[in-house]
Amino acid sequence: MGNNTFTIIGVIVGIVFGINAVSVLLEWISGSVGLLSMIGSSSGVGLIISIIIAAVLIIKIRI
Known part of the structure; x- marks a missing residue:
């Protein structure tokens, strides 16, 4: 109990x-x-970079 x-x-x-x-x-x-958008990179590049960063962080949190 x-x-x-x-x-x-x-x-x-x-x-x-x-x-x-x-x-x-x-x-x-x-x-x-x-x-990233303030720096002036195109939104496509910024989005790809942020997705990669998010994926790396999620993988680190899971491990």
């Missing part, structure tokens, strides 16, 4: 931290896209 309670708390905490991490990641990606 006590073990299940800790598992439920762990799941809730994990979900909350996961949502926070995703929102921070999205803010960071949108910030980097804004930065």
Whole structure:
């Protein structure tokens, strides 16, 4: 019984931290896209770079 309670708390905490991490990641990606567009690179290049950065970050978080 006590073990299940800790598992439920762990799941809730994990979900909350996961949502926070995703929102921070999205803010960071949108910030980097804004930065790249301010530098003056074409939107296509900026989008590709931001997708690569996002993919690398997601892979690092999973590992």
